[in-house]
Amino acid sequence: MVDSAWAGVVGAVVGGAIGSLTSLVAPLVNWKTERKRIDCEHKNELEKLDRQRELDERTYKRGLILKWRMGIATASPSDLRSALTAGWFEELRPFLSDDVIARFSEPRAVYVAPETPRGFKDVLAAEVDRIEREWGLRPGSEETPSGSQS
Numbered sequence: 001m002v003d004s005a006w007a008g009v010v011g012a013v014v015g016g017a018i019g020s021l022t023s024l025v026a027p028l029v030n031w032k033t034e035r036k037r038i039d040c041e042h043k044n045e046l047e048k049l050d051r052q053r054e055l056d057e058r059t060y061k062r063g064l065i066l067k068w069r070m071g072i073a074t075a076s077p078s079d080l081r082s083a084l085t086a087g088w089f090e091e092l093r094p095f096l097s098d099d100v101i102a103r104f105s106e107p108r109a110v111y112v113a114p115e116t117p118r119g120f121k122d123v124l125a126a127e128v129d130r131i132e133r134e135w136g137l138r139p140g141s142e143e144t145p146s147g148s149q150s
Contacts, residue, residue: 061135068092068128072121080104080120092124095131100124 071088083089084104093101100123132138 058137062137064091065128065132065135065137069125072124072128075121075124077119077121083120089124092128096127097130100127 067088068091071083071086071092075083075086103123104120129138
């Protein structure tokens with residue numbers, strides 16, 4: 001009888017210990033599972049925000065390109081001074097190459113345009129094309145050398 005009593009006591013103690021251990025481990029397992037789910041959701045949200053940022057940046061750059069093209073189109077070929085003080089040109093200036101900036105910044109009484117009557121417009125249009133290619137906003141812009149027209 002003593003042996004069966006001890007078996008009952010040992011069984012109760014072992015069963016209670018296993019039940020207690022399970023109740024302690026279960027929340028830890030649930031916490032780790034929930035943490036992985038939250039980390040995955042957070043990663044997905046960051047990727048979504050990054051894609052949205054890239055889309056917003058491309059949209060902003062396309063807007064700049066459009067504004068610059070409109071400014072060049074409406075600029076008077078005979079009045080370089082008013083074009084160079086316009087708001088669209090001031091926004092374009094930081095993106096111009098050094099030789100184009102030097103060409104328009106040199107003090108001179110009259111700007112002599114290259115080859116055509118609308119020369120300064122051609123120079124600026126070529127620069128906007130270059131910037132558009134560098135920003136990857138033109139199809140096939142990665143393969144296009146910076147000196148050639150698409």
